[in-house]
Amino acid sequence: MRHFFHKPYRWAILFTVLLLMSNTYVLLKAFVIPEKQLAIAATKTTTSNTATASTTDATKESTSKATITDTSYQSDDLSITLTTKRVEDTTVYVVDIQTNDSSHLLTALAENSYGRNIKETTSAIAEENQAILAINGDFYGFRSTGFVMRNGILYRDTANGDTDALVIDKNGDFSIINEQTTSAKNLTTAEQILSFGPALVEKGEVVVNQSSEVTQSMTSNPRTAIGQIGENHYVIIVSEGRTESSEGLSLYELAQEMQTAGATIAYNLDGGGSSTLYFNGKVVNQTVGGSQNSSEREVSDILYFK
Template sequence: MLKRTLVLLLSLLIISAVATADGELRPLPLDLTGGAPYDTEYASDLLVYEDPSIRVERTLRTQNKELRLEYYTVDIRIKDPSQIRTAPADPTTFVSERRIPADTIARRVNAIFAMNGDYCGDFHGHESSKYILRQGTLYRDTVDTRLDMLIIDEAGDFHIVQGGPELENMDKTAVDGKKAVNVLQFGPALVIDGQEVDDAYIMDKNHSPQFAEPAGNATRLCLVQFEPLHYMAICTRNYANMAQFKQLVKAVAPDCTNAYVLDGGGSAQFIFLGRKINNVNAETNQNKRKLSDIVYFASAWFEEGE
């Protein structure tokens, strides 16, 4: 009797397992192809996307009364490090003059959430020196020693190296024995290994790209890491200087281990399920700035048959 019951239970378990196995989590390839396709349609009141591989939760415009700043946040949790990725405007290379709207790049690579990269596809001035290692491939082996460097390793963890001559000769392809998958140069970093960076450093224009005057008032955005595979993107709605933005980041994400500023200003774009979700009005929607690259998070959940 006991044997029969056990066989029956086992059979039920197998049947239920087969019935729920309608997909699988598959690490994404380390190349310029995108993530798993998704079916969810964007809706203005849809605040959460979730599948077995990723959870993305966005906030609508929020106000910090103390700092008098309005902002947007997007909280992202992924299951596999291959889900934090970068993509260029030109689908074959990051070194190109081509610029296209962020939502177009995002839709091309099935990004659940996408944001500005470091505007690396420039050929002039300091921009032309940025080190470009993306999706595991080295596209340009120069370095702008003034700018902080964000290295995202194969485990999806952030490592930030502040600007300085040592950037020139250091090994940028691996950190702590882990392979670097994406390396970005914009900055400055606002938080490094849980420590706030001094205002004097982040307000120094020598540690910001040419067109991102840190003392000026502009729309700012950054990418934050809390713990392995848990990130947040923060973007101001109104103008802030870099020190004010750091205060906001500390208020919104007090437990973050690393926070790194990416290309913002008039180009700042948060894309959720293929649609721009920050600073949305008729004017900004008509005149969407074109970008050279994005950082994005994709699903790794492939439905059966995909």
């Protein structure tokens, strides 16, 4: 072995191999190796197993009494109506949701864990949480910055620059904040914080223009967005795209559809290959972001109603 390193070029070979191994590990850690991480703070007491079981039983009972069709769900405390339309050569799904209180609006993490490279499909997370309606969230795991709060637990308080974030408070009301000028820890009434954006509608007015776009995104894309119409009254819009039958929507077109649907405030979530709409036990839209045998992309999180 000692004689091997007498040749200078052999040191160069060894250095190159070690450098390649180091770079490979960094890439695997960043994009492949799952790594669970801890929450920063909780704004509410963790629900006990007994309370969770009671909530699950109540949900099952409510679902068993509900009237369900391919385009609707109707129970005493939750009403959902799905409408399909064509906009700009694109299939667009508009979902109107009305609840009797904010407890029906929830979020969930893949594998019920926060961290890097922890992913499942939207439909899998939805089924695990007995969701009636679900959409993909902000794919927080794709970035190392951006506020992350889920169901009252703050996981990340590092701002993603000058980014719009959606805050959903304990009453289920929406507001838009700027991460650069806001401290996540000071949002004491927040229940959910999602960081993707931008905001689409505020005070009933479209707040993006025809040149607005998500960084590195094409003009027309599959899209996912959520808005609030009034107290415990919400709207979700998911558009198809990147297919022969659907071109996709621009952010401006998406915002216009939100305004038409009656949203007073609306927010753009992760789109493109992540865009997924799950309703009454199945994926409704044509998804395009998956790999291997599935067209549904695995994501970090969902937003759902139950």
